[in-house]
Amino acid sequence: MRAFCLLCIALCVCFAQTHSVTDAEVQRVHRSAILIDTHNDITSRTVDGYDIGKNKNDGHTNVTSLKEGGEGAQFFAVYVSSSYVKDNRSAHRTLEMIDTVRHGIVERYPNDFTLATTADDIERIHKQGKIAALMGIEGGHAIEDSLGLLRDYFALGIRYMTLTHTNTNGWADSSGDIDKAGVQHHNGLTPFGKQVVGEMNRLGMIIDISHTADKTFWDALATSKAPIFASHSSCRALCNVPRNMTDEMIAALGKKGGVIQINFNCGFLSEKSAAAGKTVQDSTLPGQAGEDATIAEYRKKVPPATLEDVVAHIDHAVKIGGIDAVGIGSDFDGVFCTPKGLEDVSKFPNLTRALLEKGYSAEDIRKIYGGNTLRLMRAVEAEAKREQAN
Numbered sequence: 001m002r003a004f005c006l007l008c009i010a011l012c013v014c015f016a017q018t019h020s021v022t023d024a025e026v027q028r029v030h031r032s033a034i035l036i037d038t039h040n041d042i043t044s045r046t047v048d049g050y051d052i053g054k055n056k057n058d059g060h061t062n063v064t065s066l067k068e069g070g071e072g073a074q075f076f077a078v079y080v081s082s083s084y085v086k087d088n089r090s091a092h093r094t095l096e097m098i099d100t101v102r103h104g105i106v107e108r109y110p111n112d113f114t115l116a117t118t119a120d121d122i123e124r125i126h127k128q129g130k131i132a133a134l135m136g137i138e139g140g141h142a143i144e145d146s147l148g149l150l151r152d153y154f155a156l157g158i159r160y161m162t163l164t165h166t167n168t169n170g171w172a173d174s175s176g177d178i179d180k181a182g183v184q185h186h187n188g189l190t191p192f193g194k195q196v197v198g199e200m201n202r203l204g205m206i207i208d209i210s211h212t213a214d215k216t217f218w219d220a221l222a223t224s225k226a227p228i229f230a231s232h233s234s235c236r237a238l239c240n241v242p243r244n245m246t247d248e249m250i251a252a253l254g255k256k257g258g259v260i261q262i263n264f265n266c267g268f269l270s271e272k273s274a275a276a277g278k279t280v281q282d283s284t285l286p287g288q289a290g291e292d293a294t295i296a297e298y299r300k301k302v303p304p305a306t307l308e309d310v311v312a313h314i315d316h317a318v319k320i321g322g323i324d325a326v327g328i329g330s331d332f333d334g335v336f337c338t339p340k341g342l343e344d345v346s347k348f349p350n351l352t353r354a355l356l357e358k359g360y361s362a363e364d365i366r367k368i369y370g371g372n373t374l375r376l377m378r379a380v381e382a383e384a385k386r387e388q389a390n
């Protein structure tokens with residue numbers, strides 16, 4: 001009898017650890033969600049003529065793989081490198097990047113994409129069987145310290161702005177250079193930075209705190225009247241890098257209706273990958289000169305993170321911030337190393353399987369994949385409506 005009980009306990013433990021999931025269940029749950037990825041950098045290639053409709057194997061994103069991965073909506077990064085600050089070319093670059101989404105992706109493939117600017121748009125376009133294409137600016141220097149430019153970008157369809165990239169700008173500190181001597185820091189947001197946040201609230205643009213210094217996050221959270229998000233960041237408790245969020249930050253973000261969109265960059269998921277990545281000359285981004293050599297060096301030196309690492313970050317963020325505070329911001333085509341099992345946009349069903357195996361319900365997965373982001377977008381839209389009515 002005692003042996004029988006022990007056997008029962010052993011079986012129970014085994015079952016709890018490996019909840020077996022059928023292919024049909026994975027497909028059913030995956031299709032029932034609207035998968036919204038809040039950060040993809042393929043735009044840094046399409047701006048130079050890369051054809052997103054061609055099935056190439058050298059990147060993470062193309063039309064066929066987006067469909068294989070079952071993506072419902074994609075926020076394309078309107079990434080503006082800090083290199084454009086020097087000669088005041090940030091606005092020029094921003095407009096080119098907006099054009100590559102509107103013209104190079106959506107107009108070029110109208111049967112596959114429709115431009116979206118609201119949560120309702122995403123749901124409508126998803127029902128039509130197309131991918132909703134949205135835009136977020138990466139790097140607050142894009143506005144060249146002008147609320148007028150911010151309003152122009154909103155009019156062109158921008159729906160979030162990452163307050164900084166790796167560079168501190170005139171009004172917000174970045175995590176990328178916070179310890180760098182010679183950079184003029186502001187202890188978070190300047191009074192003008194708070195005005196930017198206020199104008200984003202009034203317009204209905206999501207405040208994105210990925211890349212910002214911690215104090216900028218706290219200032220943005222305190223200033224914003226609408227929930228804010230991290231479009232592509234992971235958990236610092238599991239991988240101690242400044243680009244990730246501390247537990248304190250995740251909890252506070254969740255409390256105010258915000259969302260941490262988990263980033264798939266190996267170096268933000270695994271401390272092993274992060275440590276190895278430090279030894280690689282990291283001066284180029286995908287699509288830029290020198291990329292091939294840097295990628296080759298990365299592949300040689302950096303052990304990739306895994307699908308299990310992604311699940312661990314999601315699970316940790318859920319434990320700290322709650323099931324309503326977590327989403328997906330892959331950073332595909334913006335990073336050199338992606339996890340084993342989640343190599344590109346076509347592999348999202350693997351994540352669905354892993355989450356089901358971990359014990360997440362279909363309802364939980366629908367929240368993480370898109371429900372939380374739709375709720376946040378609606379809150380941002382409602383705040384704008386309220387402020388514009390006054």
Ligand SMILES: [Zn+2]
Nearest residue numbers: 138211232334
């Ligand atoms: Zn980024």
